[in-house]
Amino acid sequence: MGKPSRRQFFKIMGATGAALLAGRGRASASEAHLVNNETIGMLYDATKCVGCKACMSACKRVNSDYGSLSYEQAKFDKDGLWDAPQDLSGSTRTLIKLFKESEKSWSYVKYSCMHCQKPSCVSVCPVSAMTRDKITGTVDYNKDTCIGCRYCQIACAFNIPKFQWDKAIPQIVKCDMCKNTNLVKKGITGCAEACPTGAIMFGKRKELLAEAQKRLQENPGKYVNHIYGEKEVGGTNHLYLSAMPFNKLGLPILTEDVPAEFSEKIQHTIYKGFIAPVALYGTLCFVALKNMKGHESKDKKNSTEDAKEGSDHGA
Amino acid sequence: MGHDEFQKHEAKILTPSFIVLLTLTVIGFALIAVRFIWGLGAVTNMSDGYPWGIWITYDVAVGTAIACGGYGMAILIYIRNKMHYHPMIRSAILTSMFGYGLAGFSVMVDVGRPWNSYNFFIPSKWQANSAMFEVALCVMAYTTVLLLEFLPAVLITLEKTEWKTLQRFMDMLHKRTGINRPERMDERLESVKELAAWLKPRLDKVLIFVIVLGITLPTMHQSSLGSLLLIASTKLHPLWHTGFLPLLFLINCMFIGYSIAILESVISSYAFKRPFETKELSGIANIIPWLTVIWLTVVIGDLTWRGQLGTALSFDFYSRFFLLDFGLVAGGSLLLFSGRKRESVRWLFVSAAMIVLGGALYRFNVYLIGFNPGKGWHYFPALAELLITVGIVAFEILGYQVLVKILPVLPKLHTRQQLDAKKHDDPVTV
Ligand code: SF4
Ligand code: SF4
Ligand code: SF4
Numbered sequence A: 001m002g003k004p005s006r007r008q009f010f011k012i013m014g015a016t017g018a019a020l021l022a023g024r025g026r027a028s029a030s031e032a033h034l035v036n037n038e039t040i041g042m043l044y045d046a047t048k049c050v051g052c053k054a055c056m057s058a059c060k061r062v063n064s065d066y067g068s069l070s071y072e073q074a075k076f077d078k079d080g081l082w083d084a085p086q087d088l089s090g091s092t093r094t095l096i097k098l099f100k101e102s103e104k105s106w107s108y109v110k111y112s113c114m115h116c117q118k119p120s121c122v123s124v125c126p127v128s129a130m131t132r133d134k135i136t137g138t139v140d141y142n143k144d145t146c147i148g149c150r151y152c153q154i155a156c157a158f159n160i161p162k163f164q165w166d167k168a169i170p171q172i173v174k175c176d177m178c179k180n181t182n183l184v185k186k187g188i189t190g191c192a193e194a195c196p197t198g199a200i201m202f203g204k205r206k207e208l209l210a211e212a213q214k215r216l217q218e219n220p221g222k223y224v225n226h227i228y229g230e231k232e233v234g235g236t237n238h239l240y241l242s243a244m245p246f247n248k249l250g251l252p253i254l255t256e257d258v259p260a261e262f263s264e265k266i267q268h269t270i271y272k273g274f275i276a277p278v279a280l281y282g283t284l285c286f287v288a289l290k291n292m293k294g295h296e297s298k299d300k301k302n303s304t305e306d307a308k309e310g311s312d313h314g315a
Numbered sequence B: 001m002g003h004d005e006f007q008k009h010e011a012k013i014l015t016p017s018f019i020v021l022l023t024l025t026v027i028g029f030a031l032i033a034v035r036f037i038w039g040l041g042a043v044t045n046m047s048d049g050y051p052w053g054i055w056i057t058y059d060v061a062v063g064t065a066i067a068c069g070g071y072g073m074a075i076l077i078y079i080r081n082k083m084h085y086h087p088m089i090r091s092a093i094l095t096s097m098f099g100y101g102l103a104g105f106s107v108m109v110d111v112g113r114p115w116n117s118y119n120f121f122i123p124s125k126w127q128a129n130s131a132m133f134e135v136a137l138c139v140m141a142y143t144t145v146l147l148l149e150f151l152p153a154v155l156i157t158l159e160k161t162e163w164k165t166l167q168r169f170m171d172m173l174h175k176r177t178g179i180n181r182p183e184r185m186d187e188r189l190e191s192v193k194e195l196a197a198w199l200k201p202r203l204d205k206v207l208i209f210v211i212v213l214g215i216t217l218p219t220m221h222q223s224s225l226g227s228l229l230l231i232a233s234t235k236l237h238p239l240w241h242t243g244f245l246p247l248l249f250l251i252n253c254m255f256i257g258y259s260i261a262i263l264e265s266v267i268s269s270y271a272f273k274r275p276f277e278t279k280e281l282s283g284i285a286n287i288i289p290w291l292t293v294i295w296l297t298v299v300i301g302d303l304t305w306r307g308q309l310g311t312a313l314s315f316d317f318y319s320r321f322f323l324l325d326f327g328l329v330a331g332g333s334l335l336l337f338s339g340r341k342r343e344s345v346r347w348l349f350v351s352a353a354m355i356v357l358g359g360a361l362y363r364f365n366v367y368l369i370g371f372n373p374g375k376g377w378h379y380f381p382a383l384a385e386l387l388i389t390v391g392i393v394a395f396e397i398l399g400y401q402v403l404v405k406i407l408p409v410l411p412k413l414h415t416r417q418q419l420d421a422k423k424h425d426d427p428v429t430v
Helices: A003-026 A054-063 A120-124 A151-155 A182-186 A190-194 A205-218 A259-309 B016-038 B054-066 B069-079 B083-110 B114-121 B131-160 B164-177 B185-227 B245-271 B278-305 B317-337 B339-343 B345-369 B383-406 B413-422
Strands: A040-045 A095-100 A106-111 A130-132 A139-141 A200-204 A238-241
Touching (some): A040 A205, A054 A190, A120 A130, A120 A151, A182 A190, A190 A200, A205 A238, A259 B069, B054 B083, B054 B245, B069 B185, B083 B245, B083 B278, B083 B383, B114 B131, B185 B245, B278 B317, B278 B339, B317 B339, B317 B345
Parallel strands (some): A040 A238
Antiparallel strands (some): A130 A139
């Protein structure tokens, strides 16, 4: 075992470790992500929702040509009278669920994409099929570039992107703020327009936050004193108010840490300007060439000896 | 780098194991056809909560680590300057080539819209933030590198070949169907041989740069395979979610790679009835504990730093899997620290197997077992899903078996015996 070469080897290992540590150290200092409150979103007030599901059917109606949103038949429903999805799915972008603790305590909740300020799905998509519009803040999906790797599903803390498991030509399905449909035609999202009780408010993030604050202040004791989405994973454009704890409504308890920042920082530290990989290649080439040289001179000696012996092993 | 270190394994190709493997391969590929006609849901249990199943976990994450034998041997030979291991490199590269090629193939079966993969080559679609982007490009590049590294074995065979089988086949075809041999066939075959002869020395000259690329690329993508799960901070259990994932995956693939090189050599010596390469094996076994000790230290240090040691010892579901992967790696390495056990083929085999199992379980823990998307989601692979993986692995072994019999891949016995003769006085316990 040659001592110097082992040391070289550990040096390489050490460099990788150091790069990682450096990445950790700087994580809080640089590139802190900025929340843009001029972007658009929605505020869902669970206390106003009556569970009529008008938003669900409006979503499928306006977006039917845009994301193949077919109806889902329930097992008991032999004649196919209702659209009865059990969860967000490959044909359902938004869903109302009822959470019932007791006869007195229950709440509806609406699921759809949170349109994160620093979306994990965009950060991980290898081919830029998930994108976030800088001006509107809308996170959109493009099936013409998507390779169907489902990394966005792994990454999303809210389990929002859904995949069409039953199709030979599948795609990812998620809310896109009616970006190509209702929003273009009417300037408002389909679900917000359809809601008869005003439980879904559409607008700029700053207006939504102001309105949510106002409701919290004007109705002390009515709500859980928290705007879900204001700070979670770095802020989302879809905000929630509720009278019941948010985790009881199936929304995950999350901190202000931004997962996409954590992972990108480590990735950037290792691959900054592609310097580390190139340096690694250069160093290894140098070592390998040096080693080969040493052996070539030895080989030459050997081969002359071999020739003398009249070696019998032709290649 | 003499080409005379390698030889073909002279034996029949059509053996009973060949038939079994072929059957498994055919079943697997038939199910793959089902997947493309009726969608992923028809053959798998993957769901929106567990969008990555056994294919990504086993075929890609574990499969490429197992295929790191070539990577490990290349580091040993070219960087750490241990030329006497050179006879072992071709079989290591061949396994790596199959491992990576089939991991790439599995990905194409797994992704929903493979026809869009060309976007990886369109700069405007590049997404350097994505660990998957890095993994995909590196794996594609590395598979190409492995092909190039293996090319000399093919070229040398082409150069020497008499085309006997082809000639016989042509004659048979002529007799049965009356199709004539294409005109000037001999001439054309001759020019293929000449081309091979022309290419080989030129390839030999640049090969070292390709080989070093073959060391750089796995260093990059094996660590990125760990980075893939960095984003899942809310879903991956804290026992495994750490900023050190890339480093841990990198070291993990190295010790798996070396251990697999040991297992592979022992198994193929046994299966092909060749003498055991005990000397080289115990040499390799010498390196493994160093790597595992670093790995185990990083794991413990990181858990302590993040205050998760208690979780690790809580003996709940997650803790048990953690202790199992940790224990297998630690136990295997402990055996290897004893010099005498390193000399015995049986103990070498046991400890290498333990380390491979532990290392692979670590990857399973990160990709599946420690991954919890929330309440209500469960995953256990479907039978068809498993059979596809089995089919792909069977195809891999099949290809290896056939190729070592038609190309000079295995170390030449002549060289072998010379090496053994040198250390004849050391008793070898089997
Ligand atoms: S909620 Fe999920 S899918 Fe929607 S933007 Fe955030 S990370 Fe992406
Ligand atoms: S499934 Fe499509 S959108 Fe999601 S990460 Fe993969 S390529 Fe991007
Ligand atoms: S914003 Fe549009 S796409 Fe999104 S849930 Fe509402 S209606 Fe559906």
